[in-house]
Amino acid sequence: MAGLDSGSGASAEHSRFGELTPKQLNFHQLYIFHAVATHLSFSRAAKALELTQPAVSIQVQELEKSLGVTLFHRRPRKLGITQEGEIVFAYSQQIFSLSNKMMATVQEMQELETGHLTLGASTTPGEFVLPLAVGQFRRSYPGIRVELVISNTRSIIQRILDREIDLGMVGDRGEGYSDDLEMVDYVDDEIVLVASPDHPLAGISGVSPAQVVEHGLIVREEGSATRQVALRLFQSLGAEPRVELELGSNQAVKQAAGAGGGIGVISRLGIVAEVEAGMLAVLDVEGWVCRRPLTLVHPKDRYLSPAQRAFREFLIEHRPGIPAK
Numbered sequence: 001m002a003g004l005d006s007g008s009g010a011s012a013e014h015s016r017f018g019e020l021t022p023k024q025l026n027f028h029q030l031y032i033f034h035a036v037a038t039h040l041s042f043s044r045a046a047k048a049l050e051l052t053q054p055a056v057s058i059q060v061q062e063l064e065k066s067l068g069v070t071l072f073h074r075r076p077r078k079l080g081i082t083q084e085g086e087i088v089f090a091y092s093q094q095i096f097s098l099s100n101k102m103m104a105t106v107q108e109m110q111e112l113e114t115g116h117l118t119l120g121a122s123t124t125p126g127e128f129v130l131p132l133a134v135g136q137f138r139r140s141y142p143g144i145r146v147e148l149v150i151s152n153t154r155s156i157i158q159r160i161l162d163r164e165i166d167l168g169m170v171g172d173r174g175e176g177y178s179d180d181l182e183m184v185d186y187v188d189d190e191i192v193l194v195a196s197p198d199h200p201l202a203g204i205s206g207v208s209p210a211q212v213v214e215h216g217l218i219v220r221e222e223g224s225a226t227r228q229v230a231l232r233l234f235q236s237l238g239a240e241p242r243v244e245l246e247l248g249s250n251q252a253v254k255q256a257a258g259a260g261g262g263i264g265v266i267s268r269l270g271i272v273a274e275v276e277a278g279m280l281a282v283l284d285v286e287g288w289v290c291r292r293p294l295t296l297v298h299p300k301d302r303y304l305s306p307a308q309r310a311f312r313e314f315l316i317e318h319r320p321g322i323p324a325k
Contacts, residue, residue, distance in 0.1 A: 029059045029062055034096060114144065118164070118166045120165035121169045125170070130169060131148070156170050166302075166304075172225030188292075191230050192268045192283075194282055195260075195264065199281070208285070212263050215262055216262040218262045219253070220249075225292065230265045
């Protein structure tokens with residue numbers, strides 16, 4: 001039993017019980033010993049276990065042989081437990097108590113009464129999609145604890161690969177991960193160009209991409225999928241993007257654009273309230289069709305717990321709509 005405790009007391013018991021490893025311990029024999037020690041009777045233990053008394057005696061003798069100690073004083077009409085037996089009995093009570101807790105916890109997890117989710121999201125789904133989904137999910141499964149980590153797409157994918165995050169949602173599939181990651185396109189997102197309503201380009205139809213870049217772009221940091229997708233589109237339209245302001249969040253991009261600091265590059269999901277309130281205007285730019293999927297990601301070779309599977313299924317069944325233009 002010493003292998004169950006790494007403390008100094010365990011070392012002393014280890015020498016008394018002989019060289020043991022967890023592989024040598026027969027838990028069936030320990031279970032039968034536990035029953036005998038509880039009842040202080042081979043016959044009553046046999047009845048409780050629905051075994052024959054000789055079978056119970058043999059299993060206890062085999063445990064004593066493997067431990068190298070005598071567990072019981074076998075006296076006429078009275079069974080006593082030895083000092084070594086008391087130690088084994090105390091450990092067996094802890095072992096089977098933990099076993100019962102383990103079984104109960106696994107059952108609760110299977111029934112989604114408990115569990116833990118570590119989710120990762122790039123900034124757009126992390127700010128505008130997953131918080132609502134998590135809130136709705138926990139209304140159905142309040143016992144499941146959820147942790148949401150928000151960073152840029154590059155960072156989230158790396159943390160999923162490092163097994164730090166169970167499930168993720170990112171704004172760019174990236175390249176070179178198809179062998180390691182399961183990727184499912186969740187919902188389409190539209191990246192738009194926004195400015196203050198009194199900006200010179202606001203309200204003008206058919207603004208050219210070249211005119212936009214002349215006013216300078218407000219974009220997210222390196223590693224942001226929103227940034228990468230938008231800048232690629234500018235280049236494909238023949239306009240070399242000119243980044244004037246690089247910020248670490250969508251909220252910062254909106255505030256800077258609304259203050260007249262340039263043309264903001266942001267998901268349409270994140271500007272609904274500001275456009276309705278007249279704080280931001282979406283520019284009408286020639287050839288600007290910038291859509292990308294928000295993608296669910298998890299390692300291909302990772303077992304999904306009941307809570308993880310349930311949340312993934314919940315997301316698939318409750319896909320949000322993209323706000324109309």
